[in-house]
Amino acid sequence: MSTLIFDCDGVLSDTEREGHLPAFNQTFREFGLPVQWSEAEYGERLRIGGGKERMASLLTDEFVTAAKLPREREAQLAEVARWHKRKTEIYTQMVAAGRLPPRPGITRLIGEALEAGWTLGVASTSARPSVLAILECAAGKANAARFSAVLAGDVVARKKPAPDIYELALGQLHAARADTLVIEDSRNGLLAAHGAGLKTLITVNGYTAAENFDEAALVVSDLGEPDAPMRVLANRSAAAPGGCIRLADLAACLRASAAAKA
Numbered sequence: 001m002s003t004l005i006f007d008c009d010g011v012l013s014d015t016e017r018e019g020h021l022p023a024f025n026q027t028f029r030e031f032g033l034p035v036q037w038s039e040a041e042y043g044e045r046l047r048i049g050g051g052k053e054r055m056a057s058l059l060t061d062e063f064v065t066a067a068k069l070p071r072e073r074e075a076q077l078a079e080v081a082r083w084h085k086r087k088t089e090i091y092t093q094m095v096a097a098g099r100l101p102p103r104p105g106i107t108r109l110i111g112e113a114l115e116a117g118w119t120l121g122v123a124s125t126s127a128r129p130s131v132l133a134i135l136e137c138a139a140g141k142a143n144a145a146r147f148s149a150v151l152a153g154d155v156v157a158r159k160k161p162a163p164d165i166y167e168l169a170l171g172q173l174h175a176a177r178a179d180t181l182v183i184e185d186s187r188n189g190l191l192a193a194h195g196a197g198l199k200t201l202i203t204v205n206g207y208t209a210a211e212n213f214d215e216a217a218l219v220v221s222d223l224g225e226p227d228a229p230m231r232v233l234a235n236r237s238a239a240a241p242g243g244c245i246r247l248a249d250l251a252a253c254l255r256a257s258a259a260a261k262a
Contacts, residue, residue, distance in 0.1 A: 003175035004113050004250065005166070005198075008124035008131045008152070010185035010205045012138040013100045016046065017206060020126075023091040024055075027083050033058075034066045043207050049159035049188055050125045052084045088127045095133040102138035103203065104230065105223025105244055110139045112247050114146050121149040123169045123182075125159045128152040149173050161188040163195030170196065181250050187211040199253050201245070204233065217253040220245065 009015045021042045028035050035058060037045065045054045059069070059076055069076055094100060113120060124131045131152040136144045149172040156164035170177065182193040182200045186208045193200045194215045202219040204211075213219045217237040224230030229243030239252035 001117070001119055001175075001179060002251065002254070003119040003121070003173055003180040005121045005123050005169055005173070005180060005182045005193075007182070007184045007186075007189050008122055008126055008134055010208065011103065011183050011203055012106055012122075012134050013102050014205050015100050015134060016042070019091055019094055019100045020051070023087050023094065024051075026090050027087040030086065031083055032067075033083075034063070046186070046207055047188070049161070050153075051087065051127060052080055052154075053159065055080045055083055055087075084127070088129055091130050092133045095130070095137055098137075100134065100137065103222055104225050104228055106138050107140070108225065109223055109245060109247075110143055113250075114143055116247055118247075119173055119175060120147045121169050121173050121175075122147060122151065123165045124152045125165070126152055160186075161191035161195070163192050166193050166196035166198055170198075179254065181217075181254055187213070190216055199237075201250070201253055218249070 006012060009020065013019070017039060021037060021039065024042070025036050045057065048054045048057055056077065064071065064076065069079060110120065122131060122135060128150070131150060135147065135150065139147070149169060151165055151169055151172065156168055158164045166182065169175070170180065177197045180198050182198045183203060184190050184193055184200055185203050185205055190200050190202060190213055199217045200215070202213045202216040203222050204219065213234065216234065218232070218239055218241070219234040220241070221231040221233060224244030226244060230245065232241060237253040238255045239249040241249045
């Protein structure tokens with residue numbers, strides 16, 4: 001039985017620049033916090049796995065003083081939890097309003113995989129409500145309900161690039177490593193999957209295009225559509241994709257690596 005595990009942000013939808021960043025900044029404004037992240041600054045924060053963790057990275061002595069936050073760490077983290085809860089509300093409202101469409105090829109490939117009997121799952125560091133909202137938008141409610149596991153948020157103590165969430169996913173999906181492929185978009189996600197011994201297909205986005213994906217089986221611009229072909233950026237697999245990624249390409253990524261074709 002073949003298994004396909006998707007990351008969420010940057011894979012199911014190009015959410016970071018158009019979704020998470022404005023939701024973070026609106027939250028900061030609502031709470032009167034002395035910060036607004038630029039696109040470049042947010043790109044740096046993306047090196048940190050998890051939204052609460054990105055917010056917590058603000059808690060320098062200077063920021064705590066400027067924002068008039070409590071000095072006790074536990075109280076500070078309680079404030080971060082409040083900010084993150086509101087940020088998640090803002091973000092899910094944006095998804096419900098149709099502001100974050102699926103990336104090319106995602107809806108098509110999910111449908112094809114389900115019809116072929118593949119087991120599907122999601123493994124994300126984002127908050128569960130955010131992930132569920134994006135999944136329903138990308139797959140449709142009926143197909144989203146057919147996913148065998150949706151792991152999100154704080155389901156593991158160590159977030160990507162640690163492999164913990166993929167180890168958990170393998171157990172919950174009753175999946176064999178050799179038959180499981182991950183679709184990720186970032187270096188952190190690739191390291192997490194690789195650390196769990198899983199082959200990975202990378203779909204880059206504007207924030208991650210320049211990252212190192214040497215461990216990936218296949219790197220593409222997106223999954224492509226018949227009328228909107230994708231680009232192959234690196235290929236270390238047995239796959240020979242045309243204008244869009246098909247199930248045969250995913251199966252080929254799971255086979256023994258062929259000579260690198262970049």
